[in-house]
Amino acid sequence: MISDWKRSQEMKEIYDVAIIGAGVCGANVARKLSQYELDVVLLEKEIDVSLGTSKANSGIVHGGFHDHISTLKARLELQGALMFDRLHEELDFPFERCGILVAALHEDEMKAIEQLYLQGVENGVIGIEMCSRERMLELEPKLNPDVVGGLYAPSGGILEPYRFVFSLVESARNNGVQVKTEFEVEAAERRGDCWHIRAKGGQEIRARYVVNSAGLHADSVSAAFGAERFTIMPRKGEYYLLDRTTKAKPSRVIFPVPTEVSKGILVIPTVEGTVLIGPTASPAQSKEDFATTREQLEHVLHAARMMVPAISENDVITSFAGLRAAYGSDFYIALSEKVPALVHVAGIQSPGLTASPAIGEYVKDLLKKAGLRLVEKPDWDPCVRKVPRARDADPFALDALVAQDPAYGDIVCRCERVSEAEIVAAIRAGHTTLDGIKYYTRAQMGRCQGGFCTYKIIRILMRETGMRFDQITKRGGDSFVLKGSL
Template sequence: MEGTYDVAIIGAGVCGANIARRLSAYELDVALLDKEADVSFGVSKANSGIVHGGFHHNKKYLKARLEIQGAMMFDRLKAELDFPFVRCGIVVVALHEDEIRAVEQLYAQGVENGAIGIEMCSRERMLELEPSLSRDALGGLYAPGGGIVEPYRFVFSLVESAAKNGVRLLTGWEASGAIREGEAWSLRASDGRSLRARYVVNCAGLYADEVSRIFGAEDYAIKGRKGEYYLLDKLTRAKPGRVVFPVPTSVSKGMLIVPTVEGTVLLGPTASAIDDKGDAATTKEQLETILRSARNMIPDISETDVITSFAGIRSILGEDYYIDASAKVPGFIQVAGIQSPGLTASPAIGEYVKDLLKKAGLVLVEKADWDPCVAKLPRAKDLSPFELDALVAEDPAYGEIVCRCERVTEAEIVAAIRRGHTTLDGIKYFTRAQMGRCQGGFCTYKILKILMRETGMSWDRITKHGRESTVLRGEL
């Protein structure tokens, strides 16, 4: 038995993390559970990392209202939490005459939604904003409020803030059974652990349907829709200043060209329905589609700049989000079908779910000592030589560059480990080590050594991303 909580949140993705952090402001005992080895290891780690511009969806949808509200919350969140976010703006490029008509509709929708500063652009204005765009561009739309965010860093910061304010994080905790006992739920994990909680929030992403079933709540099916991406080197010539969108189709917002906050360029995602929700494999056909589509908009994009490819899986339920108290069982809140613009909406989802819990009877008393800020970790790549020199004097580990491609120091690797990121992928997402052009070819063995030294783990327990993903298979 791992204690009794007021609220247990199942799933430490971007929704669960936002809800946990929001609830951490009140006098509550909250547990945040995730089946993976680290937070953000599901849908939240592999997506476009966009704070949307508020013009893609009609306000009649809950997701559009949450998107608009959520987008406005990011500046404050960035000030409080240490994560990469820039409001770089979004352009939608029309390459055909009929696409101009579609862009006009997006513009009207954006104005209706209150998207700040949104404008229609002539070809001339478009090419002035983004000189790397194809000469075939006919015009488009510009939404200066849109932005880019590193999604896993956002989740890490939210969880760090929540934990600092008393939320208990339990990883490797896969919910496998639940019984209502009196006024609370008794939860069991697949490894035999258990806990009690008066309220449960189901943020299980792709597996929200299974969790709902475990609780005897609503019966629905989450479908997976795979999105494949290419990542380009920082030194690519084809880096736009803003996020470049094509004109959306009925299925998706199309394949984007994203200048990431960290300086790389992301191309994608594709959209293909999959049966196996764990199938994050990339395919030759889809990857070729990405390059073709991206080159339509920015012809300079070159295959030689590709440093990696990956796939993320969207959790698809219906046209809109399903965020509500269960009508079938008590003390159970559903947060399901959170596809795009889920990342943008997530801070507003935190607010919304807090209100749902209150309506369901949870008493919210603000903590007098709630601290919204987390300590900012200095990162060598962002420092001037003078700043770095001063830091090395304080902590010599800042003088050891472990990852040469992304300039990550030993001090940052240690900081990641001490914050609980003890898999190679966790360290990668927190520090960017292994994320650059050599993809870990030079630094992996150094990280393994630091990881063993800092945690005391033996070589056979080191994994890439938890479960059976062991990195080493023997010792000489």
């Protein structure tokens, strides 16, 4: 039977630290703090972790040349980018340093390329290179042949952002951090040396220190604590996902020359073999506005084709939108000046994913400054259990896996080649919605978008959890998948 960590946990009387928001920032802070003798709780309003901005972004480890080292975000980006190789070894999430190209299509864009190059050099980016047209086409033959030159940052990379968050949270949990999902912070009050935090629905927890890493909702969380007043402006980014069979798959991430407002529409070879194009940058109607629009998606296709002409709308398997938690021009990571023992981690837009491991360190230091005592655990375990994947196994390796667990021989998702064993692993790791299983395993993420495997996943979910058919959701809330039975 499933080891249900959600229910089996004993709640603590008073936590040392409560982290609000289980996106990539909250998860990094949680894992960092799990190294110390502390009682830590990670609070998330959704049914699973990583369901906000952290699930719908470009999944890039940036090259460290887009922002100047004098900014906080550039410093944390440069530091964070260097931490990924070790995290990848410890946490078993898909990651690859494939390199980043910035392509100029007109001579007049070369000035901006040169500025980016000089900024990269000043930032200390290793291996950054100004490229001629020939060099660009050698590095990426799929590029538009009209390219006039560009920039190459070999250390840039790609990762699966939700898998990164899942692994961070799993690691934090293995080291004693408690995770409470469906805990939406509504109010907080300081009594003595303790925050009393109340969720919608009336649940309450107490913590001495609080980290506000609530992403899009960091402003309302701050307000709930009576802390600083600021406004997060959601800015939408729309993407198309292309099938792994596309002929347009580049081998490196391709950026256009950036504009004032964004880094532009990218062509990203995802670490799992599909291709992502996007994002747009437009104001969202609200913090729940995840709708894609015809106009913006047309723009994505057009702009991506400028970089890689072979991109075809026939390769599109899905579209989606993510919201950037925009606030000002730099990250806002600081101790509250209005209330005690509260750290804001707000305004984390690009390069937030890249910077996130460094944000974990930075927040730890801020908490220490505010008086949190940090004593290292002697038995901290940095590694998570590796779940082998059927699609990565050669015939002999897969044969050995099936011998140990026959469920590896049952390929549930044919498009992304995901076995039943991996679906079960996702459920046992606490991902009990269709989307949670999708982000953990990639089942339903391929060209048929769940057409063939959804009913199989429903069966496995019911068998493993004891849920009834009418309790199964796409991603919690009222997103019920089935409305009745015969």
